[in-house]
Amino acid sequence: MRGQTLFAAVASFVAVVSAQGLSPEELNSLPSPVIEAVPVGAAPQNITYDASDAFDDAYQGFSDAPARRVKRDAACAVQPTGSGPQSTPDSDTGFLNSAVYPQSANDARTPSGWSLVFQNKQAAISTSAYMGYKTYTSYDVSQCAADCLQMSACQSFNIFYERDPSLNPADSCPDPASTVVIKCSFWGTQLQPSALTNKGQYRNKFHVVIAGSNGYQVTSPTYDVEGFSGFST
Numbered sequence: 001m002r003g004q005t006l007f008a009a010v011a012s013f014v015a016v017v018s019a020q021g022l023s024p025e026e027l028n029s030l031p032s033p034v035i036e037a038v039p040v041g042a043a044p045q046n047i048t049y050d051a052s053d054a055f056d057d058a059y060q061g062f063s064d065a066p067a068r069r070v071k072r073d074a075a076c077a078v079q080p081t082g083s084g085p086q087s088t089p090d091s092d093t094g095f096l097n098s099a100v101y102p103q104s105a106n107d108a109r110t111p112s113g114w115s116l117v118f119q120n121k122q123a124a125i126s127t128s129a130y131m132g133y134k135t136y137t138s139y140d141v142s143q144c145a146a147d148c149l150q151m152s153a154c155q156s157f158n159i160f161y162e163r164d165p166s167l168n169p170a171d172s173c174p175d176p177a178s179t180v181v182i183k184c185s186f187w188g189t190q191l192q193p194s195a196l197t198n199k200g201q202y203r204n205k206f207h208v209v210i211a212g213s214n215g216y217q218v219t220s221p222t223y224d225v226e227g228f229s230g231f232s233t
Helices: 003-019 026-027 050-065 092-096 100-107 141-149
Strands: 114-121 130-136 158-163 178-186 201-202 204-219
Touching: 026 130, 092 204, 100 114, 100 204, 130 141, 141 178, 141 204
Parallel strands: none
Antiparallel strands: 114 204, 130 178, 158 178, 158 204, 201 204
16 A cells, blocks of 8 residues: 555545445544555656555555555566665675765755755655655765656655665575665655664565665745645754
C-alpha cells in the first residue's frame, strides 16, 4: 500500500463506505497513513497517483483483504549496478567507516529555496506521502531538488548512499559483493529527523546499510501548495 495515495483517497473512500452503511465506529477505524521506506535496489521507482487504485488500496487495508503478491527476482539474479564509490574493505563496517560518504554529505551546498533538515546521517527517511526515488551517477543535491520540483506537491527529498547486493542474496550466494547506489527519495510531506528510522536491513547474510544521508525541504515552492505559507523553523 502506498502512503501518499491514502491521503488522496480519504475523501472518496469515506463517501463510499458511508453510503454502504458503515457505523461511525467503523469509519473511525479507517487505516492510518502508511509509513514507508525506500525499497532496496538501484532501479528507480516513480509513484503515480491513481484514484481507483488508491481506493482499492485503502479498502484493502480497512477490510483486511489478502495483500497483493510482489514479484521478486530469482535467487542470485544480477542486480542493477550503482554509481557510488566502493568502500574498502567490502563490508558493512567498511562502508559505515568510510570517509568518502560523509565528505560528500558535508560538502553539499543547500540549493536556493530549500532548507537543510539533517546532514550526514547513517539512516534514511521512513514516513508517509512517499513519491518514489531516483538514482544518480553523483551525489547531486541540486539535481535532486530540481527533480523534486518537477513533481506536483513534492515538498522534500532525502539523498544518500546505500550499500546494496550485486546479486539477489540466497542460500547459494548469501553475502555477494556490494554495489553502492546514490539514491534520492521524494516526499509529499515535511521531513523530521525523528523519521530517520531506515538504517538498512539484512538480506540473507548481506547487510544493506546507509551513509551520507542529507534531507532537505522546500521553503519557496515554485508551485501552489494549498494552505502552505512557509515552514516554521
